[in-house]
Amino acid sequence: MLHPDLRADRERRLAENGLAEAVALAAALPNLEVVGSEVVRVGRMQPGTLFGSGKVDELKARFAALEVDLVLVDGPVSPVQQRNLEKAWGVKLLDRTGLILEIFADRARTREGVMQVELAALSYQRTRLVRAWTHLERQRGGFGFVGGPGETQIEADRRAIDDQVIRIKRQLEKVVKTRELHRAARRRVPFPLVALVGYTNAGKSTLFNRMTGAEVLAKDMLFATLDPTMRGLVLPSGRKIIISDTVGFISDLPTQLVAAFRATLEEVLEADLILHVRDISHPESAEQAADVAKILAALGVKAATPQIEIWNKLDLVQGAMRDGLVQQAQGRDGVMALSALTGEGLPELLEAISRAFDEAKSDLRLTLPFSEGRRHAWLHAEGVVLAETQTEDGWQIDLRWTARQEQRYREF
Structure with a gap:
């Protein structure tokens, strides 16, 4: 190496x-x-x-x-x-880039993950054809007796790769449409989406398992998680949320992978709350956090999306440094220090997530026609209806909701 x-x-x-x-x-x-x-x-x-x-x-x-x-x-x-x-x-x-692609190819399990890796690998290989064909005079003959020199072997290889890329992109478009249907259905379910993001090997899957009781692969290994996993979780307040574990980020992430895994990371774009998990014991934890922020911005994650920064692996930090980190986290808004491995600090994190969804609420009187039955059902499922009366034209509803709930209703 x-x-x-x-x-x-x-x-x-x-x-x-x-x-x-x-x-x-x-x-x-x-x-x-x-x-x-x-x-x-x-x-x-x-x-x-x-x-x-x-x-x-x-x-x-x-x-x-x-x-x-x-x-x-x-x-x-x-x-x-x-x-x-x-x-x-x-x-x-x-x-x-080649090494990361090899790891992703070895780890991808879902059909979508396999296609994403194949697409990224083809984009990478297309730039490497010079390695295989150093003599561009190797050509295939043209058609007929007076045909031209035909296409060079490297051109034929590039065309074959381009054809494969088009085929995979068409298949992925179908997957993206399916995922969009799933997301649209999830928007109608009154459960906020919380996404775990962070540098690879920061402990996201360990925290995911600790919070949800799931058994997602969690190892001290880079890119142990590739395919996103989602589970339901009931907070101490009684509110139910959906939590998603995502692929880890890394510095100098190949551009092919940023583009190819955009569909996989769309769950982050849809998130109501982002949990940014950091390995606080790592000597370059701050630099890793900067890399994650850079990739989130490149993916188009809205700056307005609420975030909680989690300083994980507190069990690997000892003595005065550990005490200092805990005090520093307690003195900052939106920062939690914990150990996903031991569970230390987890109750405080769940309380913080609950508080993140207990936002300021506003009251509104809404008139909804009977033809909007699905919207009517959504409002009741969301738990924002204070009172309701029926008129000749529809329902007159008194609501109390957060700005995020109002936005979700407008997008319904």
């Missing part, structure tokens, strides 16, 4: 922490043994080989001695650089 430490990145994050995350990514793949890892200082990136010629030769000798078959580079590697390095080292090479 190689982590290129580019001069431009040194002010943003420690290279050693980046390398540790990359090794954890590699460990998430089965049947893959990491025999060595190293931070490689790169003063000036070489366009053809990424590293300087001396470093390339040095690494070649070390790979040969260790009998390495696969080299992982934790960073972007251009198709030309990948081709040249594979040729120089005599190994297969995967960059950060």
Whole structure:
């Protein structure tokens, strides 16, 4: 595992922490043994080989001695650089995007998840065709006796990939329509949606299981959760909510995955409340939180959507630092410190969620025609009806509701 430490990145994050995350990514793949890892200082990136010629030769000798078959580079590697390095080292090479795609391909279980991964992989592979076909003169003949040179092999491969992309996108459109129908049906159900988001391995699934009693896979592993899971939960106030566990985010998330998993993350866009779970014991917890905020903004999550920031894994922090974190969280609005593993702080979190939905309410008198029976039923199910009388034209209803309930009613 190689982590290129580019001069431009040194002010943003420690290279050693980046390398540790990359090794954890590699460990998430089965049947893959990491025999060595190293931070490689790169003063000036070489366009053809990424590293300087001396470093390339040095690494070649070390790979040969260790009998390495696969080299992982934790960073972007251009198709030309990948081709040249594979040729120089005599190994297969995967960059950060390729590694994450491999993990996602291994973990996806639902039909939608598999298609999302396949779509992202095809987009990635299309840019890598230069690696397979370095001689563009390889051509297929044209039609007839006077046909032109025909299409090059690389053009044929690109066309085949484009055809597959179109096919998968059409299938995904059907899935998206189905999900939209499910969401529309859920809007008619008077249960708010709460979405768990956060950096990968922040403990979202452990917290999800602790809150709902579910048995979602929760491991100390990056990207243990890929396919979203939803469960019902009754808060101490008696209010019922729907809570959703989502795929974890990561720094430098491949653009192909941001686009491809947009449908999977649409639950976050629909959420009435977002729980941002942070691994507060991680040395770069603040940087991870910034990455999550950046991705949420890229997905189009509204800034007005209420959020609670959860400082998780308090059980891994000891002594004065732990006490300081607890006091700091107590002094800030919208921040909770807890341990999903031990359950410490969970009752306070559930109370905070309850309070988030106990918003200021306003009164309104509404006249609804008899033809709006579904809206009428929704208002009663939502529990906002104070009084009701029937007239010749319909129902006259006195309501008391929150601004969010009013908005949901308008969108009904």
